[in-house]
Amino acid sequence: MITLPLDCYDIIFNNLRHNYKNLYSCALVNRQWCRIIIPILWSEPKNHFKNIKLIRTFLLTLNSEEQALLIPFKITLPSYPRPLFEYTSYITSIEEHLYDGIRKWIHYERDKTVLELENVVKYSLIRMFLRTSKNLKSLILDNKTICNQIIFENLYENTTITSIILYYTCIDLNFKTIDILIQILHKNSTLTSLDLNLQGYRFFSNIESEREALIDALCKNNTLKKLNIYHAPPGSKEGALGE
Incomplete structure (x- = not known):
């Protein structure tokens, strides 16, 4: 396969930034493409914020202080290994879809949405985004x-x-x-x-x-x-x- 300058890959993949399916497939080709594509894929999650799996990934990024807010509610945080990439550092915008995703995740974990718990999860995640999202x-x-x-x-x-x-x-x-x-x-x-x-x-x-x-x-x-x-x-x- 012919190797192009990194700037060329960057231009090509940025032109695909709203074609998530194809961009994701390209990220699996090799490590070099993956390093270029991951920041693009995660820059604007938009309606993907609603995805429960994404909320779980975000919860893995909470530090001890942010996790402490959830202790009174006996929330069991995901036990998966921490992500290989600092995904949240690439996010440029937080949209209301995030709050839909939080409600969906709570409903999945508790069978019902509790407003106080929803607010605490919201506070924890917003604090985490403000701490980690260098391009927000x-x-x-x-x-x-x-x-x-x-x-x-x-x-x-x-x-x-x-x-x-x-x-x-x-x-x-x-x-x-x-x-x-x-x-x-x-x-x-x-x-x-x-x-x-x-x-x-x-x-x-x-x-x-x-x-x-x-x-x-x-x-x-x-x-x-x-x-x-x-x-x-x-x-x-x-x-x-x-x-």
């Missing part, structure tokens, strides 16, 4: 997850993420969520895209000072190139900002 660019979070102290601290210091989609699921954390968003907007110099889904933000008008502080932080931020705000109250300042 985009992230979808709910406001309960972003209010987790460790996740917030990792986000606050992160220098690779350029896009965050945040949606509200917990009304009780409105104030804390705003405070965290303001801190991230002040600190993070790489964030260029922010999507806020305010559908669950029912008491927005009751915290006027925090609301004004968030609007002020958004107006003063000079790195955001894209801002989308969904389900803001009609005629509100938030809705005007997202237009």
